[in-house]
Amino acid sequence: MLITLILNGKKISRDIACDMLLIDFLRENGCLSVKRGCETSNCGLCTVLMDDKPVLSCSVLAVRADGRKVDTLEGLQDEAREFTEFIADQGAEQCGFCNPGFIMNTIALLRDNPSPSEDEIKEYLAGNLCRCSGYEGQLRGIQEFLKRKNSK
Numbered sequence: 621m622l623i624t625l626i627l628n629g630k631k632i633s634r635d636i637a638c639d640m641l642l643i644d645f646l647r648e649n650g651c652l653s654v655k656r657g658c659e660t661s662n663c664g665l666c667t668v669l670m671d672d673k674p675v676l677s678c679s680v681l682a683v684r685a686d687g688r689k690v691d692t693l694e695g696l697q698d699e700a701r702e703f704t705e706f707i708a709d710q711g712a713e714q715c716g717f718c719n720p721g722f723i724m725n726t727i728a729l730l731r732d733n734p735s736p737s738e739d740e741i742k743e744y745l746a747g748n749l750c751r752c753s754g755y756e757g758q759l760r761g762i763q764e765f766l767k768r769k770n771s772k
Contacts, residue, residue: 623686628695645682653693653720664721664748674728707761718750
């Protein structure tokens with residue numbers, strides 16, 4: 621089955637099996653920030669933005685991306701760079717395995733709501749598992765980023 625989509629700003633067309641998962645399609649196309657974790661849609665490691673909304677690529681067939689825009693961390697480096705230092709400063713980057721999912725959800729959150737409350741941040745991060753530090757470091761990092769951004 622032939623699909624065409626915009627991946628990280630570039631139009632690509634590929635012939636794929638109809639049962640191929642989006643995560644496999646993305647990894648085959650060089651998007652290695654998209655990781656396999658639980659394969660049950662519970663850890664958030666495979667989060668990508670499809671038409672600017674976060675989706676779990678391990679639970680979406682690649683054919684569902686036909687005609688759509690898909691962004692991974694590889695395509696959003698500049699936007700992510702703005703706040704990832706704040707997360708690292710809070711010690712929330714111990715092993716780094718969960719970071720791409722957290723970053724993708726934070727980008728989606730800040731695009732939808734530039735001034736989220738603590739509860740709104742927690743809601744966006746709830747689908748991501750971090751076995752090293754939980755949510756606290758990421759939460760503090762995002763809050764510090766927002767404080768600095770709003771004070772300018």
